Amino acid sequence: MAKSALEGIRVLDLSASMSGAWCSRMLADFGADVVVVEPPNGHALRKLGPFDGELRSIPAMYVLANKRSVVINEATAGGRERLLAMGRRCDVLVSSVRASELETRGLTYAAFESAGLIMAHVTPWGMTGQRAELPGNDLAVAAVSGWAYINGLADREPLKPNGWQSSFCAGVAAYTAIVAALHHRELHPGEGQEIDVAEVEVMASTYAPALLRAGYHGTAHQRRKEIDMTAGPVPVADGHFALTISRAHFWRDAMNVLGLTDLAEDTRWESSDYRAKHKDAYITRVQERMAEWTKMDLFEELSSRRVIAGPVLTMAELVENAHLREREFWVQADGVRHAGAPFQMSETPWSLRSGPAKPDDNQVIER
């Protein structure tokens, strides 16, 4: 069996959120032993749709994979003590609740009395500050971080990013912070610490270019007025396709592929400023020609000329995608196809060893 980077690292996951679960899922994928704590009525994420034919939560199956589960009833006399005892045997704790709730439950960092412990809090707004006690989710975080305001169309409502993007981003940031803290502890034995990662701050960090541009330009970046090839995918014969022209040769080669030789040969069009000023003179012509192509034919033709372009692929197409198959991106766990490694490491590979934790693993954990 291949080595893993986090072999021997024990993690207790107290979190009940997608961001906390993705953080600990990454810890598990790089080799840590992750035990997720569930209340008797099940992990909060198990209530989220969509569900499979056996009424199992699909998002929960994704983010609880590679972990073991222990059911602990904190309301009973011994429940909290068991949690504390398990936490003390671990290197890393992951929590997703606000400070006041941790206090009430008696699960603060201090309560674990373990100097080397690394405890990461992954919450919507952070553990301190004016929003710390407010409820939040991906939608609210998309609103406050600036992302919703720039996604979508000007004449419609702002759009949150699809799915659980804030949670996944925050999960990776918390993972990164935890491993950085493990590095520090490796150099300074016994020096554990608390980590505070707010989903809204991670999304503000990913919003950084639009934020600084708003300052330098004196106006906030707005949602697009219309959908055309300068703003994202446009219709082609069998779907949608993005053709982003930046360098001069992209323009020339793309116009030649599309049979628009007059546009290819007139060098004025090679300037992006000129194109922006004379948009009406080319957009319709180019998009009409694009619409005659199928998305994969156009992609093959343009990418062989090293023109940046991309077909809109659906999940059904991605599963069949020859490139992803050759890279062995898709993997099986418990007989089900899962998305694979976010990045490939040569010596300590990512690995998905098991499907989602089952709440009846209890006896395995108590040791």
Add this chain to the structure above:
Amino acid sequence: MKGPLAGLRGIVLTQAWAGTYATELLGLLGADIVQIEVCKRLDSWRGARDTPLGASLAAVATAEHPWNCNPLYNSVNLNKRCVTLDLQTEAGLDVFRRLLPFADFVAENFSPRVMGNLGISYEEMRAIKPDVILCSLSAYGHTGPWTNAPGIGGTIEPTSGMSALLGYRDGPPLNSGQMYPDAVAGLNGAAGIVTAIFHRDRTGEGQYIDLSMQEANLAFIGEAALEYALTGHVPERMGNRHHTFTPHGIFPCSGENSWIAIACESEDQWNALCTVARQGWAKDARFKDNSTRKTNEDALEASIGDWTASFEQDSLVAELALAGMIAAPVLSGTEVAADAGLRERGIVRDVAHPETGKWAQAGNPMHFSRTPADEVRPAPRLGEHSFEVLSELLGMTEAEYEVLVASGVSGTEPTK
């Protein structure tokens, strides 16, 4: 304190967004990031010699050089030192090879053929620095039939499956407002490099990381992939809706382009919303429980939108939040810059840049109790630290450095 990665150094060849963001995050955690750039072909996010300055910079006397005043570059290169070296010259390459032993990690986001063509592939680097960590960030990874297909955030969004899921329920696939896949790749690149560092701490072994932007982004919609695997249903665009909870949307407020996000994730929150709104929803059979509300979601959203439209954003957010609802203002870039909640913890802060002056920027989103990483330095000007780094690490003399400048290998201005 400088953060948990203080004492580590990255010598990086990152550019544009994905790679620069990955290495910026490590710089914010305390690593010394030395970014190698080239005067004759600027990082596209620096722009060019004649890129127009932003309107606000027109009045800033020190904002002289467009390539040092680009908001794109300056937003994702905090906490770095910039050394200019032309790696297509033997002299430049020689300096890079001499720097390599001082690097704990290297990162690059060229097209896959470039590093090999320059003579600094992973194997060639290992011959100089056996435990080096190299992270390559590329559109489609360094193997497979698409490895040489060029890509950027705006095309990875479609090819990773993200665009097919982003959009209004009644509309076409969309790209995000600003090339979101780069940010995803950057976060994952930082994660990969710290993972490799921790492995090296424990074993002394370096390694190679192959990050495909397409794959990193696919992992972020893995629940949609699993839905297709388990049910055969190809997931659709959902706008602002949630699979389980309703209401869950963005609704208009009074005033131009003013919006509020509202979500209920429990009956308590729904009851609180009904109490605040007093629109008769609590007695409406269509909205009796979450399941009937889900069935009648169009009507529910229309009714909520009618109600919110007459209220001012701030006061409505405050009232709903007080009642325990999930309620948040939709903030624009200028509002993010001013938001007290984001400023009080330091994620949004004023960063002073020697040319552009002081502007709100996003800093470090990771807070540590023992190793606080709270130092934020402005993005470097082109070649700002060339002599500083080369003299510090290689003991280079001023005369030797001047030779590099005179021959165009290093410098502080784009080549004319």
